[in-house]
Amino acid sequence: MxxxxxxxxxxxxxxxxxxxxxxxxxxxxxxxxxxxxxxxxxxxxxxxxxxxxxxxxxxxxxxxxxxxxxxxxxxxxxxxxxxxxxxxxxxxxxxxxxxxxxxxxxxxxxxxxxxxxxxxxxxxxxxxxxxxxxxxxxxGAAGIAVNTARVPQFERSWSMFGRTDLKGKMTMMDDMREVMGDALAHLGYSINTINPAEIAEARDLINSSWKPNLVKFDAESFGKGFADGDFWVVQGYAEVVYEEISEAQKKDTYFFIPPEGGPSxxxxxxxxxxxxxxxxxxxxxxxxxxxxxxxxxxxxxxxxxxxxxxxxxxxxxxxxxTAEELVNTELKNDLGEYLELYNDAWLKIRVGN
Incomplete structure (x- = not known):
């Protein structure tokens, strides 16, 4: 949706x-x-x-x-x-x-x-x-859905995607501003920064710490994959996940927006x-x-x-x-010519260095 x-x-x-x-x-x-x-x-x-x-x-x-x-x-x-x-x-x-x-x-x-x-x-x-x-x-905003039956202990943070013990069981969205925004927020930067050094730092965090643990970047089927048990942790929109899972699965599903903030x-x-x-x-x-x-x-x-x-x-x-979880989020601005900085970073993430 x-x-x-x-x-x-x-x-x-x-x-x-x-x-x-x-x-x-x-x-x-x-x-x-x-x-x-x-x-x-x-x-x-x-x-x-x-x-x-x-x-x-x-x-x-x-x-x-x-x-x-x-x-x-x-x-x-x-x-x-x-x-x-x-x-x-x-x-x-x-x-x-x-x-x-x-x-x-x-x-x-x-x-x-x-x-x-x-x-x-x-x-x-x-x-x-x-x-x-x-x-x-x-x-609203995207966040993280967790299968608590498979992942009973976790920190409410974007650092979730750095967990090597969950390698092969996690996805993030195939969305440049969402993923880059999460990394920037985790590092304490604005999701709309135009500072090349900050953008590069977010790119390197994703490439070195998050991407190796992901099955894929997925903006369309993460809800179904979560419902089928293929993925235990997904970044995405709550309504997409909850539309796919059964009533029985809801007791083992936890969705949150990390306190670091992120795009909204x-x-x-x-x-x-x-x-x-x-x-x-x-x-x-x-x-x-x-x-x-x-x-x-x-x-x-x-x-x-x-x-x-x-x-x-x-x-x-x-x-x-909750509405309170959105307090630290930021709206994505139209970055104009500076969007190219993000495009370059995302290309290095998606196709490699």
């Missing part, structure tokens, strides 16, 4: 696309069919029960299309695939879309539940901390420029942040109520990790 989501768009694309964006979204406002709300969101990211409650309360129909990555979302919009009211980009793409004038201003006078949003999340949302164009939907993400609700149902879009955003509705959303996926503080009192399902 989230394993494809976290890549930065090249800065040059933003510049080249600006003219296209202006042409695409000019003159597209006005009133449309107020009984239909068009949503473009991540696959399986809003529970059917929440959509149904909204439709029944307001007497409307929600048309829900889905995408698997920020790149897919952005490419479709830039190709003219508009007509949507609400989209759910990650933070780096919110920043890009603000620069390209692709988003409507949020009318905070129409939102009664913004006070429910955790100030800590807004502090991290440096791309739009005042919610001028976006309202946080979910704040914020997905936000944005109203697309030219939305024909801006009032209804604001109503939906406010509906999501009702505490009982937000609790239902997060319970459906085993998430903590990271964004909405009052919702934590309404939750009925114990989440796979």
């Amino acid at each position: 989230k394993s494809l989501k976290k890549k930065s768009w090249v800065t040059a694309v933003c510049t080249a696309a600006a003219v296209c964006a202006a042409a695409l979204f000019t003159g597209c406002s006005g009133s449309g069919d107020s009984s239909r709300l068009y949503i473009y969101n991540w696959t399986y990211y809003t529970p059917d029960s929440v959509i149904q409650k909204f439709e029944e309360e307001y007497g409307v129909t929600v048309v829900y299309d889905s995408y698997a990555s920020n790149e897919e979302l952005f490419a479709k919009l830039m190709a003219g695939g508009s007509g949507y009211d609400i989209i759910f980009p990650s933070g780096d793409y919110v920043s890009i879309m603000i620069k390209l004038d692709m988003l409507e201003h949020i009318d905070r006078s129409k939102l009664t539940n913004l006070g429910n949003i955790d100030p800590m999340v807004l502090e991290k949302a440096t791309y739009d901390p005042r919610m001028d164009y976006s309202v946080p939907y979910y704040f 993400y914020i997905d936000s609700m944005c109203i697309l420029k030219g939305s024909k149902n801006r009032d209804l879009a604001h109503t939906f955003i406010d509906f999501i942040h009702r505490p009982e509705i937000y609790a239902e959303f997060t319970d459906s996926f085993g998430f903590p109520a990271t964004v909405n503080i009052p919702a934590r009192e309404y939750k009925k399902v114990t989440p796979y990790y």
